[in-house]
Each structure stands twice: as structure tokens, then as C-alpha cells.
Amino acid sequence: MEFFSDIFANLYMGFGVAVSLENLLYCFVGCLLGTLVGVLPGIGPVAAIALLLPTTFSLPPVGAMIMLAGIYYGASYGGSTTAVLVNLPGESSSVVTCLDGHAMAKNGRAGHALAISAIGSFFAGTVCTVIIAFAAPPLAEVALKFGAPEYFSLMVFGLIASAVLARGSLLKALGMIFVGLLFGIIGTDVNSGMSRFTFGLPGLSDGIGFVVIAMAFFGLGEIIKNLETPDDQRQVFTDKVAGLMPRWIDIKDSAGAIVRGTALGAFFGTLPGTGPVVASFSSYAVEKKVAKDNSQFGKGDIRGVAGPESANNAAAQTAFIPTLTLGIPGSGVMALMLGALMIQGIAPGPQVMTARPDLFWGLIASMWVGNLMLVILNLPLIGMWVQLLKVPYRMLFPAILLFMCIGTYSLNNSIQDPLLMAFFGVVGYAFMKFGCEAAPMLLGFILGPLMEENLRRALLISRGDPSVFFTRPISLAFLVLAFASLLIVVLPAVRKKRDEAFQGDE
Amino acid sequence: MGSFKFRSNHQDFWAGVMFLGLGILAVYLSKDYPLGRAMRMGPGYFPTYLGWGMVIIGAIVGARSFFKDPAPDEVTTKWAVVPLALMPASVAVFALLIDTVGLVIAVLSMLILANASIRNFRPIEFTVNFIVLLCIAIFVFQKGLGVPFNTFWEESLGKALGELFSLVIHPLRLMFGS
Numbered sequence: 001m002e003f004f005s006d007i008f009a010n011l012y013m014g015f016g017v018a019v020s021l022e023n024l025l026y027c028f029v030g031c032l033l034g035t036l037v038g039v040l041p042g043i044g045p046v047a048a049i050a051l052l053l054p055t056t057f058s059l060p061p062v063g064a065m066i067m068l069a070g071i072y073y074g075a076s077y078g079g080s081t082t083a084v085l086v087n088l089p090g091e092s093s094s095v096v097t098c099l100d101g102h103a104m105a106k107n108g109r110a111g112h113a114l115a116i117s118a119i120g121s122f123f124a125g126t127v128c129t130v131i132i133a134f135a136a137p138p139l140a141e142v143a144l145k146f147g148a149p150e151y152f153s154l155m156v157f158g159l160i161a162s163a164v165l166a167r168g169s170l171l172k173a174l175g176m177i178f179v180g181l182l183f184g185i186i187g188t189d190v191n192s193g194m195s196r197f198t199f200g201l202p203g204l205s206d207g208i209g210f211v212v213i214a215m216a217f218f219g220l221g222e223i224i225k226n227l228e229t230p231d232d233q234r235q236v237f238t239d240k241v242a243g244l245m246p247r248w249i250d251i252k253d254s255a256g257a258i259v260r261g262t263a264l265g266a267f268f269g270t271l272p273g274t275g276p277v278v279a280s281f282s283s284y285a286v287e288k289k290v291a292k293d294n295s296q297f298g299k300g301d302i303r304g305v306a307g308p309e310s311a312n313n314a315a316a317q318t319a320f321i322p323t324l325t326l327g328i329p330g331s332g333v334m335a336l337m338l339g340a341l342m343i344q345g346i347a348p349g350p351q352v353m354t355a356r357p358d359l360f361w362g363l364i365a366s367m368w369v370g371n372l373m374l375v376i377l378n379l380p381l382i383g384m385w386v387q388l389l390k391v392p393y394r395m396l397f398p399a400i401l402l403f404m405c406i407g408t409y410s411l412n413n414s415i416q417d418p419l420l421m422a423f424f425g426v427v428g429y430a431f432m433k434f435g436c437e438a439a440p441m442l443l444g445f446i447l448g449p450l451m452e453e454n455l456r457r458a459l460l461i462s463r464g465d466p467s468v469f470f471t472r473p474i475s476l477a478f479l480v481l482a483f484a485s486l487l488i489v490v491l492p493a494v495r496k497k498r499d500e501a502f503q504g505d506e
Numbered sequence: 507m508g509s510f511k512f513r514s515n516h517q518d519f520w521a522g523v524m525f526l527g528l529g530i531l532a533v534y535l536s537k538d539y540p541l542g543r544a545m546r547m548g549p550g551y552f553p554t555y556l557g558w559g560m561v562i563i564g565a566i567v568g569a570r571s572f573f574k575d576p577a578p579d580e581v582t583t584k585w586a587v588v589p590l591a592l593m594p595a596s597v598a599v600f601a602l603l604i605d606t607v608g609l610v611i612a613v614l615s616m617l618i619l620a621n622a623s624i625r626n627f628r629p630i631e632f633t634v635n636f637i638v639l640l641c642i643a644i645f646v647f648q649k650g651l652g653v654p655f656n657t658f659w660e661e662s663l664g665k666a667l668g669e670l671f672s673l674v675i676h677p678l679r680l681m682f683g684s
Binding site for chain 2: 058189
């Protein structure tokens with residue numbers, strides 16, 4: 001009983017933080033800006049957060065995290081709007097929404113698709129807020145007992161799992177993790193004070209900012225890729241969106257899908273790796289299997305929107321669990337969130353909950369507030385987003401470019417960061433061309449210095465004996481898990497299933 | 507299928523080359539950093555092993571491309587050469603101009619370069635875009651968020667010219683003794 005009353009006391013405190021006028025404002029601005037950027041075709045949540053991150057630097061830590069969370073939800077929600085209306089998924093987790101969502105839009109039911117997606121997301125968000133409140137404290141308690149070997153093994157597991165769950169070739173994803181780890185340790189080595197891989201450039205001695213890397217790979221690289229197709233070939237669905245009020249029959253039809261999607265999403269979100277993507281794909285597959293009459297899937301079945309959208313949002317939310325309690329990000333977005341915490345001077349990890357309870361519980365409470373705000377905000381504002389979608393890409397991309405320039409410049413008020421971004425944008429485009437995903441790279445980039453530090457500490461404790469990773473039970477468990485997830489992919493039978501899940505079924 | 511053959515259109519070959527190259531570079535550069543021992547890792551320890559890991563991964567990824575035809579989604583597609591050159595260039599131009607001639611000219615130059623990748627240039631759209639973006643840059647970022655931009659060259663150009671003078675013109679004059 002004490003456990004429950006603690007949770008409620010904490011949630012109560014969290015809501016006290018979240019509904020303060022100031023934080024409500026940050027949450028609102030975050031949701032609004034996030035949706036605004038997320039709606040733009042070709043910008044996923046990672047690019048959106050990287051673009052908007054510099055605007056939060058001047059805020060206090062709690063306000064900054066709340067605003068960032070708002071940006072994240074807004075961007076995801078905006079991405080779904082674009083998926084339904086334009087058939088252009090801004091992120092891989094909206095790919096599934098395109099299938100039935102856009103089909104519904106073509107049938108003149110865009111409003112219904114958007115409404116059910118909002119309701120499903122809100123339901124998923126509410127459930128997952130409660131899940132986080134209950135799951136995070138015990139997990140953080142366990143994590144407090146972790147030493148350096150456990151952390152190192154946990155990171156190995158996290159990185160390998162993210163490679164396993166990434167789309168495409170496992171080896172290439174592993175390669176990208178190594179690239180990220182390598183980029184991550186550029187700069188001054190904290191232990192010896194030695195400059196590594198700086199090529200004599202003084203500006204590199206503090207390392208490359210993660211915002212620079214994220215904008216280069218997810219922003220600049222994307223723009224170049226989008227410009228491969230001439231502008232006039234793009235089609236925007238601009239019919240009037242009607243029927244935004246959800247109909248009772250729609251809710252009744254999709255209630256099951258929403259609940260199943262939420263459960264799937266909540267589970268996949270906690271796993272490291274690209275949680276929302278796997279969650280939305282598997283939810284779609286499940287709905288198709290469960291439905292008595294699945295002939296309408298792909299042609300505008302509302303369950304094909306409700307399930308994946310709920311799963312998407314649920315996973316987006318539970319992804320905060322490993323990030324906040326262990327300090328290990330599960331996805332590119334979470335890696336950015338961790339980076340933002342570090343910029344605010346907060347060392348991510350299990351101690352955050354006890355050292356900064358206002359931040360932790362305020363953030364959790366504001367997740368729910370943010371979800372509510374999105375429902376209230378988006379349904380009336382949908383007309384405005386549609387107007388925004390009419391802006392052609394040839395006018396949009398210069399704007400995105402400029403905001404990236406200003407954003408990177410403002411990190412240190414130095415021209416070095418935009419120049420670095422220009423360089424890494426080319427690198428990012430090249431990797432994209434060779435079929436290498438950028439998300440595992442970003443994870444490796446954030447974890448690189450942490451991993452080296454924990455490896456160093458672990459080997460120092462054990463006097464250089466690497467068996468320390470295998471003799472401590474928790475560490476061994478993570479390594480076994482990592483090895484098992486590798487095996488799973490390599491085994492041909494499962495591999496086929498994994499490919500199928502990612503192909504979706506058009 | 508199956509035979510040993512160089513397939514230049516295979517994404518994996520090039521991905522392998524990238525990993526291999528970066529790995530070799532990492533190992534090579536790490537030679538200057540003390541390796542240390544496992545118990546006391548030096549600054550070269552972690553990057554050296556990372557580099558070797560990348561070499562192995564790159565070699566496997568690249569080698570496999572010799573034995574398997576690429577799947578349809580593994581074929582390298584045409585590079586967007588023009589945007590690839592212009593987009594980073596426009597960012598670089600913005601960066602190089604912002605501290606000297608100020609926001610207005612930096613934004614204008616950046617937009618000109620960015621728009622050069624579009625086939626049909628539309629003057630009206632361009633002007634509207636320029637004015638709107640400049641207003642956002644000034645009122646949101648410069649005034650609102652306090653990013654220290656110069657609107658025009660103000661004192662910065664004088665400073666830049668002064669630096670140019672002391673770095674280039676002054677030594678030249680001394681050299682040629684005028």
C-alpha cells in the first residue's frame with residue numbers, strides 16, 4: 001500500500017509542477033511548435049527536436065524538458081497528420097498510418113482518421129503515463145545498484161538491441177553504431193586530457209555537439225535526399241478536411257484496436273531500439289490478423305489507423321522509462337533528450353528521480369498534460385496545418401536550412417558548428433545512399449563517452465580482468481540478452497518474420 | 507547469383523568501404539595516443555579497438571557484396587549531385603558571412619544558393635520567402651531568443667577590415683616598404 005500512496009503522492013507533486021502557469025506555457029509552446037515542424041513533410045521527430053532544441057537552452061531544466069517532451073509529442077502527432085493527408089511519412093513509424101489513413105483521406109474520411117488517431121494517441125498516452133509512474137521507481141531502485149560493469153553490459157545490450165530492431169541489414173546497423181561511438185569520443189579525453197581525432201581544430205576539443213550531428217544526418221541529409229525527386233512530382237492532398245468530430249461508431253469499431261495497440265506499444269517502447277516503428281508495424285499486423293473481415297485493410301479501415309497510432313504513441317511514451325531510469329536512450333529521439341539533460345547540467349541516470357524529483361515527476365505529469373493539449377490543440381487547428389501542407393517543398397527546404405544554420409550557430413555562437421553540420425550532412429547523405437540507418441549512429445554517438453568511461457572503471461576495479469563482465473550476475477544477464485537478440489536475427493526462421501514485419505503488407 | 511563478382515551498384519560494397527576506411531583511419535590516428543593496459547586504459551585503448559571492430563565489420567559487409575546480387579532496395583541510386591553540392595555550400599556561406607556582413611546578406615546569399623537547385627526560379631516566391639525568413643530570423647531569433655547576430659555589418663565589418671589590414675595589408679606594406 002505504501003508503494004501506491006508514494007506513487008500518488010509523487011504524481012500529485014508532479015502535477016503541481018506541470019500545471020504551474022509557466023510550465024503549462026512551455027508545454028503548450030512545445031506542442032504547438034512541435035506540431036508545426038512535425039507537420040512539414042520530410043521532417044521527422046529527431047530533426048524537429050534538433051531544430052527546436054536551441055530554443056530551450058535559456059529555460060530552467062524542468063521547463064526545458066517539459067517543452068522538449070511537448071515538442072516530441074507534437075512532432076509525432078504532426079507526422080501522423082502529414083501521413084494521413086499527404087501520404088508522406090515524416091518518420092518511419094508513420095509509414096503504417098499512411099496505408100489506411102491516406103486511403104481514408106482519399107475516401108473523404110480524413111477527418112475521421114485524424115480524430116481517431118488523436119483519440120487513440122490520447123488513450124495510449126494516458127495509460128502509459130500511469131505505467132511509467134509505476135514502473136520507473138522500482139527500475140531506478142535496481143539501477144542504483146549498478147556498477148560500472150553492469151552499465152557497460154547494459155549499454156552493449158541496448159546498442160545491440162537497437163541494431164537488431166533497426167530496419168535493414170544488422171551488420172550495417174552495427175557498423176553505424178561503431179561510427180557513432182567513434183564520432184562520440186572525438187574531443188578531449190576526460191581522463192588524460194589528450195585531444196583525440198581533433199585534426200588540430202581547436203573547436204573540436206569539446207567534441208562535436210549532438211545537435212550538430214542530429215541536424216546533419218536527419219536534417220541536411222534528408223533535404224538533399226528529398227531534392228532527388230523534382231519538386232513538381234510531389235502531390236499534396238488539399239481537399240477540405242471535414243468530420244473532425246469523432247463518430248460513436250468509429251470509436252466502437254476501433255476500441256479494441258486502440259487497447260491492443262496501446263499494450264503492444266507500451267511493451268515495445270521499453271525495449272531499446274526503434275520502439276515506435278516496431279510497435280506500429282506489429283500493431284498493424286495484429287489488427288489484420290484479429291479482424292473478422294480484413295478485406296478493407298489498406299483501403300481505408302479505421303482500425304488500421306487506430307491501432308498503429310495508439311501503439312506509436314504508447315511506445316513514444318514508455319521509451320522514457322529506460323531513458324530516465326537507466327540513462328540509456330532507446331531511440332534517436334531519446335538520445336536527443338538525454339543530450340538535452342546533459343546540456344542542462346543534469347547527469348542522466350537513476351539518481352535523477354531522487355535528486356530531482358520535481359524534474360522527474362513534473363515531466364511525467366506534463367506528458368499527460370501534453371497529450372491532452374494535443375487533442376485540444378489539434379482538432380481545431382487542423383485547418384491551419386492543412387494550409388501549411390500547401391506550402392510547396394521548394395519554399396520549405398530553404399526555411400529548414402536557415403533554421404538549421406541559426407540553430408547550430410546559436411549553440412556556441414560560433415560559425416564552427418554550422419560548418420561542421422555542412423560537412424557531416426554530406427557524410428550523412430553518403431551513408432543514406434549506402435542503405436545505412438542513422439538512428440543507431442546517434443545512439444552510439446551519445447553512448448560513446450559513457451561506454452568508454454564505464455569500461456575504464458570496470459577494468460580498473462577488476463585490475464584489468466575482463467571476466468568481471470561475466471562473473472557479476474546482472475552484467476552477465478545483459479550480455480546473454482544481447483547475445484540472444486543477435487542469435488534471434490541470425491536464425492533464418494525468425495529473420496524471415498522480422499523482414500515480413502518491416503515490409504508491412506501492402 | 508552466388509559467383510564472385512564485383513558489383514559496383516551494390517550498396518553494401520560502398521557501406522563496407524566507408525566502415526573500413528573510417529576504421530583504418532581510427533586505428534591509424536589512435537597510434538599517437540597511449541594505449542595503456544586494460545587495467546589503466548590510455549586514451550588510445552577504446553578508439554583502437556573501436557577502429558578494429560569497424561575494420562572487421564566493414565570487411566565482412568563489403569566482402570559479402572561480392573557473392574550476392576543486391577536486392578532491389580540495395581541497389582545504389584543516382585546521387586543528387588547538385589543539391590549535394592549546393593545545400594552544404596549554402597550552410598557554409600551563411601556561416602562564413604554571418605559574423606562579418608551580418609544577417610541580411612548572409613540569409614540572402616544562403617537562399618540564393620539553396621534556390622539554385624530548383625529548376626524553375628520563381629522571383630516572387632523567392633522574394634516572399636526571403637522577407638518572411640528574414641523577419642523570423644530577426645524578430646524570433648535575434649530579438650526574441652537573443653542570438654547575437656549583426657543585422658548588417660555595423661561594427662563587425664570595421665573589425666573584420668581591421669583584422670584583414672593587420673594580417674595581410676600591413677605585413678605586405680612592411681615587406682614592400684612603401
